[in-house]
Structures are given as structure tokens and as C-alpha cells.
Amino acid sequence: MKQLSRKIISISMAFLVLFTTTSFSVGMHYCGDHLMDFSLSGNVESCMMQSEMTQSSSNCSVTEMKMDCCSDVELSVMGQDDLQASFDRLSFDQQFFVVSFVYTYADLFESRHKVNLGFKDYSPPPLIRDIQILDQTFLL
Secondary structure (H helix, E strand, O other), rough: OOOHHHHHHHHHHHHHHHHHOOEEEEEEEEEEOEEEEEEEOOOOOOOOHHHHHHHHOOOOOOOOOOOOOOEEEEEEEEEOHHHHOOHHHHHHOHHHHHHHHHHHHHHHOOOOOOOOOOOOOOOOOOOOOOHHHHHHEEEO
């Protein structure tokens, strides 16, 4: 349970740092009350809608571009730029801490499944008499 809560907290902190340092913009193009175009990069295409309803029925030569009903909305969120500290600006103690932290953190994921052979350094006892041959007991 403790490891699960630690993982959840660390992932949420990583997303918090990611979203506070990332800047993005959203562009929207409205014609009247209807959303016509939506873009995450901020560049929306306008509809260039000509209003044929403004033509008068008696005089066909009057055609107006009416862009009053269309509007562009852009929402921008600027991220933080002051989190870019370089490694050479740190003091020696801070550099030592960062290096030791990275080393120990990377060491956590290294597999340590070593087979413990307690008899590896010992030789077998000297054979004075071969008991199986003396008693004539053999395994078949």
C-alpha cells in the first residue's frame, strides 16, 4: 500500500512539473455562436464566409463581405522558463548529492539475483576409503 501511494504521488508530481513548464495555445474560430474550427497550435483557418443574405432582391450588384458574425478566439498559457538550472552552476555539495542520488536510484533497478553458493570455496573431504565398494551398495 505504501509503495502504491508513493508511485501515485511521484507520477502526479511529474505531471505537475510537466504541465507548469509547458506552454501551449488554443485557437478557435466562431461564426455566430457555432464553433467552426479548433486548433491546438493556435493557427485557425477563417471561414471566409460571404453572406448572400445581405444581397438585396431588387439590386443584384450589391454584395457585401460581412465578417461581423465571425470571431477568432485564442487562449494562450505561458509556461515557466526559470526551471532551467544548469549543472555547472551548482555547488560541489549539490553536484555530489545529484550524482549520488542518480547512482543510487539507477542501482534500484539493477537485478541482484545472485546464487549464493556456500560450498564454492571449499574442497570435498579426502577420500580415505570408498564405502560404497566396501559395502557393495550401488544405486541403479
